[in-house]
Amino acid sequence: MTEVEAKKPQESLQDRLAQVVDLLHRHRLVEDLTHRQEGQHQDRVDDLVRRQNLAELQRKLDELHPADIAHILEALPLDERLTVWQLVKAERDGDILLEVSDAVRETLIADMDDHELIAATRDMDVDELADLAPELPRDVVHELMESLDAQQRERMRSVLSYEEDQVGALMDFEMVTIREDVSLEVVLRYLRRLKELPGHTDKLFVVDYDGVLKGVLPIKRLLVNDPEKQVADVMASDPVSFHPDEDAYDAAQAFERYDLVSAPVVDKNGKLIGRLTIDEIVDLIREESESEVLNMAGLREEEDIFASxxxxxxxxxxxxxxxxxxxxxxxxxxxxxxxxxxxxxxxxxxxxxxxxxxxxxxxxxxxxxxxxxxxxxxxxxxxxxxxxxxxxxxxxxxxxxxxxxxxxxxxxxxxxxxxxxxxxxxxxxxxxxxxxxxxxxxxxxxxxxxxxxxxxxxxxxxxxxxxxxxxxxxxxxxxx
Amino acid sequence: MTEVEAKKPQESLQDRLAQVVDLLHRHRLVEDLTHRQEGQHQDRVDDLVRRQNLAELQRKLDELHPADIAHILEALPLDERLTVWQLVKAERDGDILLEVSDAVRETLIADMDDHELIAATRDMDVDELADLAPELPRDVVHELMESLDAQQRERMRSVLSYEEDQVGALMDFEMVTIREDVSLEVVLRYLRRLKELPGHTDKLFVVDYDGVLKGVLPIKRLLVNDPEKQVADVMASDPVSFHPDEDAYDAAQAFERYDLVSAPVVDKNGKLIGRLTIDEIVDLIREESESEVLNMAGLREEEDIFASxxxxxxxxxxxxxxxxxxxxxxxxxxxxxxxxxxxxxxxxxxxxxxxxxxxxxxxxxxxxxxxxxxxxxxxxxxxxxxxxxxxxxxxxxxxxxxxxxxxxxxxxxxxxxxxxxxxxxxxxxxxxxxxxxxxxxxxxxxxxxxxxxxxxxxxxxxxxxxxxxxxxxxxxxxxx
CATH class of the missing domain: 1.10.357.20 (SLC41 divalent cation transporters, integral membrane domain)
Known part of the structure; x- marks a missing residue:
């Protein structure tokens, strides 16, 4: 989805959570009063205060990074969580859904109708869509699939065909590919034409005409080498790569061991089909360690602390x-x-x-x-x-x-x-x-x-x- | 230290471990025979076989990435571990020491004399040296400190002054800094003169003449924008940054939340003093989760599985x-x-x-x-x-x-x-x-x-x- 620039947090996360809870409680208090005094002319004044509180809360939320809103949603009991969720601007729904934990995502999705869900997921990348797909209603998934082009649909099917702990389920498709027989100057001009590079692009993938991976060109090398040089002379020709059916935890170990930021995923013929990035790996490591601790206490899955x-x-x-x-x-x-x-x-x-x-x-x-x-x-x-x-x-x-x-x-x-x-x-x-x-x-x-x-x-x-x-x-x- | 290119592993890690163990055992077997038949002319033949085995083992080790050798050392009992350690080329000692776990590092350092230790650590970056310093003999640390210039010594003291779980203890000093009033073209030319960029450089740090951080220039933006543009127009002026006395786990959460690869560390006056990179953060997350599991069983610290x-x-x-x-x-x-x-x-x-x-x-x-x-x-x-x-x-x-x-x-x-x-x-x-x-x-x-x-x-x-x-x-x- 759209990349959001992380701003330097002015307050700590706890402070921001406390502010949101405070605004929520003021809103709640007014609501309670209104209920008790129903039918009186007091109503309109309370209504005003209530709207002011909500407006302030909404302003607060608009300033926050989706990951921070996700955190706040996870830290709120169900009723308050849904109040906040309804205040979040619709165009940010998708980013936030991708950030929240599975247990909380379920409660948010349950609160949305098909229309809202389609709006929230329309602009997602295929790999993100595939992450959400198992939790979306069938109709929505069907409609989303219809809206994809043939290549995207193929990719989505492919991602969905892998188990959660396989490399294929974690890969994305935002690869920048180049040929080996061009100069670095040409590569630099090509990148400039792209206007934007995918997140975590620390290397470009060098492929031949059949899409077979020949090597990788680390951005570092692209920057320090003479632009007249050929890609083939500068690239690393034997990079760490993964197969989609490899174990994701093995891939995580390789990322840790070799300090990787991104790595190509190739099929058994060596054809480039996707890439793995460190952000997915970090999430995987975190989830792995959490489920280990939960499993030791016999908690079978991630449990929302406010679950019923x-x-x-x-x-x-x-x-x-x-x-x-x-x-x-x-x-x-x-x-x-x-x-x-x-x-x-x-x-x-x-x-x-x-x-x-x-x-x-x-x-x-x-x-x-x-x-x-x-x-x-x-x-x-x-x-x-x-x-x-x-x-x-x-x-x-x-x-x-x-x-x-x-x-x-x-x-x-x-x-x-x-x-x-x-x-x-x-x-x-x-x-x-x-x-x-x-x-x-x-x-x-x-x-x-x-x-x-x-x-x-x-x-x-x-x-x-x-x-x-x-x-x-x-x-x-x-x-x- | 020198950056080692991670090669595509031809065999799995377990296979490589098995090969090393096999060579070790063949070596051991011959040694046992030699001891038993001491004084006989059989000696010279056995000696030959023994040397051949060791040579083969050494060849095997030379091909491996330092992180893989570190893994093999961790998986071997003490006596076999030291045999392998002595076969490793001296110039790789430093890289490997940085990769092994604390418990195993202790056993390796105990096997080295001051001379070897100084040779192994001489080319290390200051932050790497600071990682090892607490475990090195006093004499060695003293001699290393002497060999540093004033700025490096100051940096080393600064890193050592922070607790293990503070940002200051994790930062490195491999920052590429630029000024905001130059064009991207100038930045590109400057980078080319550097010949090499530090690992995990996904952004350049923009500082003023007093060294105060003004913003960051993501490499992505450097690549896709018109080279005629000024840095000030392209940079992100309010980036996520950290203070050296901040909690490292909070920094790790920010890296996860905002999908960072590197981030500046600034002092309380906003002066750039170092940077954090995702590889250190990944290690921190892994260590945190491991010590959590170990602590739950009352294992106070990392225990080498072959400890006495x-x-x-x-x-x-x-x-x-x-x-x-x-x-x-x-x-x-x-x-x-x-x-x-x-x-x-x-x-x-x-x-x-x-x-x-x-x-x-x-x-x-x-x-x-x-x-x-x-x-x-x-x-x-x-x-x-x-x-x-x-x-x-x-x-x-x-x-x-x-x-x-x-x-x-x-x-x-x-x-x-x-x-x-x-x-x-x-x-x-x-x-x-x-x-x-x-x-x-x-x-x-x-x-x-x-x-x-x-x-x-x-x-x-x-x-x-x-x-x-x-x-x-x-x-x-x-x-x-």
Missing amino acids: VWKSVGNRWAWLALNLITAFIASRVIGLFDGSIEKLVALAALMPIVAGIGGNSGNQTITMIVRGIALDQVGTGNTSRLLRKELGVSLVNGLLWGGVIGLVAWWLYGNWSLGVVMTAAMTLNLLLAALMGVLIPMTLERLGKDPAMGASVMITAVTDSGGFFIFLGLATLFLL | VWKSVGNRWAWLALNLITAFIASRVIGLFDGSIEKLVALAALMPIVAGIGGNSGNQTITMIVRGIALDQVGTGNTSRLLRKELGVSLVNGLLWGGVIGLVAWWLYGNWSLGVVMTAAMTLNLLLAALMGVLIPMTLERLGKDPAMGASVMITAVTDSGGFFIFLGLATLFLL
Whole structure:
């Protein structure tokens, strides 16, 4: 869409949000009064004040960058969000829709009719349209497709055909292409004729007559070299490029590693079909890290913090149900030792310590291993070495902390053999945690699953049930 | 340092790593044989094979980008890592040191003498030197400082004076500055004389004679506008800029929001003192998200996956100790109800379910709130609204899952009042989890602490002790 110049922010984002909320509340207050005094002549005065507030708010919004308005919309509860949304000038709707998070975008789109949606999306680039398409009503998508020319429609279909985590879904088509057999002078004149260059153009793509990528001409080189030189003599002929079906996270790693700003996307015949830019990559990295944190707490998807109770329950119940099952299994393990607990009730008070510390230690191991897998540092070649290290760490921690808690148990319950059992159980459960902490993510990885996803529940299930079994089992054998 | 062109990778990173490991192992194997057959004439043959392997490995390494060598070094255990490190050409040492993670860099620096370190860092830019300085031996830093000219020394001191999370610590000094009263033609000629432009130059900085920033000239505009035009007519006069003492994460948000590639850093008088580039920002975002994940598991800092057992214990013990204390408190809470458990041993088996699900649910709430705070969406203005929502979600989940487990308890133990107590305790503990899940991070935030850091231990402490107390307390009141 139209490129908006980012202005130096005069106030911080929080300040601007506070101003908007303040204006909203003044508006709301007047509205409440009006409702209460309905039918009185007070009405017209209030109406005036209300309109003044809204006008001021609208002026405020008009000054803001679309990304800032998007942020404000995300930070407002649904009713206030929609009030602000209706005040935003229609021609900015599209830019803002592209900036907001998925969960909030859904609420905004639900508030627009087909007509408004088509107006907002008409001027979008194909790749932007493709981003929105899955959330738009069918009729709107259909009408938008009709308005595209054959090449654009083809490109849109192509972008939509890739998975969210493939390079093809992230690419845009704003490439500036040149030939290798012209001089830099000719390139400079050509660029001047274009009037505007796409954002993040740090290199031009050099293609032959069939559209096959021959190299890239970094703008830096274009600027510092003699204009008489030929493109072929100045270009980089073997640039980093991507295929549309490559994993987007691998592309992100390459962008980080080689400090790229943009890179060509080519098909299997080497034909240039699009480009990747750092802004999409930054968004991807941010989303990846956020979903990692959310997934660890069992939040399945981005949840609008002002989502309704029912939507939130829907987002969270599966995780709780899963944990309920594992907790129930642990409970049945305890049930096996009814008799032991009845005879020595101290066991009931001590057993959660063994299970809990095992869970913590196991999660530390898993976090290290999952991260190592993500960074390609952990492979099958070094499993045994990692396992030895983690078992060593657990042995030290088990003897150390198990020893401490064993002494405390002896002192509290005046039973030295209970203390020894406690120390032994802690150490064994930490060793179990280390073993499973290495094996679970590596097995998930080998099965082609995401090791970050299920690993944490599994380790907790193992260390809970295992911890109870080890501790109560040892106690039954040696104390009763 | 010298800029290295990123070549299109012919093989994936994993393949390259595998090749290096393979060559290393062949080298190792021969070495082992040599040791065993010492003194025999076999020696010379083995020595030959060994040298051939090393030569091949060295050839392989020479072809790789420094970032790729850095990755390989990170993925190798210490002894193999140092073998590879010694094979790397000395002139590439500096580039590689800048790319590796802090934990691995430490091991590499420990393997180098002062002489090697000075050679490796001599050609670095000031900002790169400042990155390494804290980890270099004092003598080396002293000698490096001596070799700098007055301006560079001043810049280095300035970068070192900022905290790691301030803009000043991330900035570099590779700015191309121009005056506003010249034509674009003059600018183009000036650039051509420079021979090379710094990486990530997407804009030139327009300054007056006192060095005060007047605006920026995006390269895009330089290329598409008539060369006869003056800089002042084409430049953006109110660009996004940063102060060196600003929070680096705020700068990162601005880069994301406004899709920046580079931005000027100015002092409080508006004088240009440096610039920020997207590559540093991407590294910052990545590090931020990694330390978030590591911190959640109580891993205090980046831990080299091949670190020694003792180093790992040092990194992890504090978290385990902290959790041991909270687990011990929960254990004492159970101890209060000794008598009840003795009378009804089913309580011991059921109580971990109440505590566990409370912890899961509380962590879901905390994750949402911490994320909202990080994105500036949660403020004091909407606490009560968020609290109502979270309490609502907990009430629904409590009645639902508490009801399920209550029915199961009734069926298992044939005691319907035990089932009712179980349901009530689950619901109350989930409500407690929601309350504390909102209040803990918001209080930490108001106290100026990092809400992500301690929130998770605290919520688990509350839901464990609280869960045991609620369940055993209700049981004591109504069942015994």
